[in-house]
Amino acid sequence: MQNMFITIDGGDGCGKSTQLKLLEKRLSDCGHNVVTCYDPGCTPLGERVREILLHGHELEIATRTEMFLFMAARSQLVEEIIRPALATGKTVLCDRFLLSTIVYQGIAGGVSVDEITEAGRIAVYGVMPDIGFVLDVPYEVSQQRLKISRDKADRMESKGETYHRKVREGFVSYATIEPNRYVIVDASQPVDVVATAIWTAVCNKTAN
Ligand code: TMP
Numbered sequence: 001m002q003n004m005f006i007t008i009d010g011g012d013g014c015g016k017s018t019q020l021k022l023l024e025k026r027l028s029d030c031g032h033n034v035v036t037c038y039d040p041g042c043t044p045l046g047e048r049v050r051e052i053l054l055h056g057h058e059l060e061i062a063t064r065t066e067m068f069l070f071m072a073a074r075s076q077l078v079e080e081i082i083r084p085a086l087a088t089g090k091t092v093l094c095d096r097f098l099l100s101t102i103v104y105q106g107i108a109g110g111v112s113v114d115e116i117t118e119a120g121r122i123a124v125y126g127v128m129p130d131i132g133f134v135l136d137v138p139y140e141v142s143q144q145r146l147k148i149s150r151d152k153a154d155r156m157e158s159k160g161e162t163y164h165r166k167v168r169e170g171f172v173s174y175a176t177i178e179p180n181r182y183v184i185v186d187a188s189q190p191v192d193v194v195a196t197a198i199w200t201a202v203c204n205k206t207a208n
Contacts, residue, residue, distance in 0.1 A: 001027075001030055001031070001032065001206045002206060003032065003033075003086065003089050003090055003091045004091050004092075004130045004131065004202075004205070004206070005082065005086055005091075005092045005094070005127065005128070005129050005130050006023070006091070006092070006093050006094070006129060006130065006131050006132070006133070006202065007093075007094045007095075007096065007097040007099070007129040007131075007132040007133065008020055008023075008093075008094075008095060008096070008132075008133045008135065008198075009096050009097065009099045009100050009103070009132060009133070009134050009135070009171065010133075010134055010135035010136065010137070010171060010187065011136075011137065011139075011142050011164060011167045011168045011171065012142060012146060012156070012157050012164065012167075013137065013141070013142030013143065013144075013145040013146040014135035014136070014137045014142060014145075014187050015135055015137070015145065015187050015191070015194065016095055016096075016133075016135050017095065018191060019133075019135065019187075019191075019194060019195060019198055020036060020093055020095050022191075022195045022198075023093060023195070023198055023199070023202070024036055024093055026195075026199055027091055027093070027202075032090075032091040033089065033090045033091065034090065034091050034092075034093055035081065035082075035085040035090045035091070035092050035093070036092075036093045036094075036095070037077060037081050037082065037092065037093070037094050037095070038094065038095035038096060039070075039073065039074050039077055039094055039095065039096045039097050039100070040053060040069075040070055040073035040074065040077070040096075041073065041077075042077055042081055043073075043076045043077055043080045043081065045072075045073065045076045046073040046074075046076050046077050049069050049070075049072060049073040050073060052069065053066065053069055053070065053073075053155065053156070054154040054155050054156060055154060055155060056155060057155055057158075063105055063109040063110060063111055064105075064111050066105055066109070067101055067105040067106075067109075067111050067116060067119065068119070070100070070101050070105065071101065071119050071120065071123040072123075074097070074098065074101075074120075074123055074124060075123040075124065077094075078123070078124050078125055078127050079125075082094065082127055083125065083127055086127070094129075097129060097132065098120045098123075098124060098128070099132055099134070099171070099174065099175070099182065101116055101120065102116050102117065102120070102170075102174055103167055103170040103171050103174060104156070104167055104170075106170070107166060107167075107169075107170030107173070107174065108159075108163050108164075108166035108167045108170055109163075113174075128181070129181060130181075130205060131181065131182075131183060131201065131202065131205045132175075132181050132182045132183070133182075133183050133184075133185055133198055133201070134171045134172065134175040134182055134183070134184045134185065135185055135187035135194070136168065136171065136172055136184050136185065136186055136187055136188075137168075137186075137187045137188045138168070138188060139161070139164060139165050139168055141188050142164070142168075171184075172184055183198075183201045185197045185198060185201075
């Protein structure tokens with residue numbers, strides 16, 4: 001299997017961290033040298049920006065500004081971690097990427113998706129996932145999972161039901177327009193069923 005850049009996105013509480021770990025293990029077992037990362041974060045700058053974005057409850061952050069902050073963290077992540085890893089034959093597995101900005105700040109937040117795409121093109125140096133998974137779960141299921149896994153909502157999780165319903169719909173509608181890159185997986189299924197669906201899509205991608 002050749003090296004790849006794989007991303008996993010989805011609404012909060014979709015179960016992507018669990019699936020990321022399972023996919024990392026499967027890829028490693030197949031001989032891949034895997035680098036995992038998450039967006040925003042993983043670089044010293046990205047971690048500071050993440051702190052502002054998720055925990056700066058006291059700050060006034062316009063949605064357009066929020067978009068640029070996510071892009072800045074991502075640009076550094078690509079420069080410092082993703083691009084060098086891909087260039088040395090590693091497979092990169094990233095928890096969220098550009099699609100999250102298109103959906104959270106764009107479709108749900110109201111910033112023009114065309115403008116985000118343009119800013120994204122500049123931020124990521126053309127580094128885009130070979131395959132991007134979208135884990136789709138109903139709003140009610142994600143809320144239940146968040147209640148179990150976290151006791152205090154962060155800045156993004158606190159944006160309310162209408163926003164998060166738009167996020168869910170936005171992921172599915174955007175992923176549907178780019179079927180060669182994005183694969184939607186019903187993540188309300190049991191963990192092992194979701195993991196098998198992801199693995200099958202990865203194998204199919206490399207077979208093509
Ligand atoms: P997470 O990495 O723990 O999922 O948290 C990141 C939060 O930030 C999550 O609520 C989704 C949100 N987010 C955006 O709003 N835009 C983005 O571009 C990214 C990467 C994340």
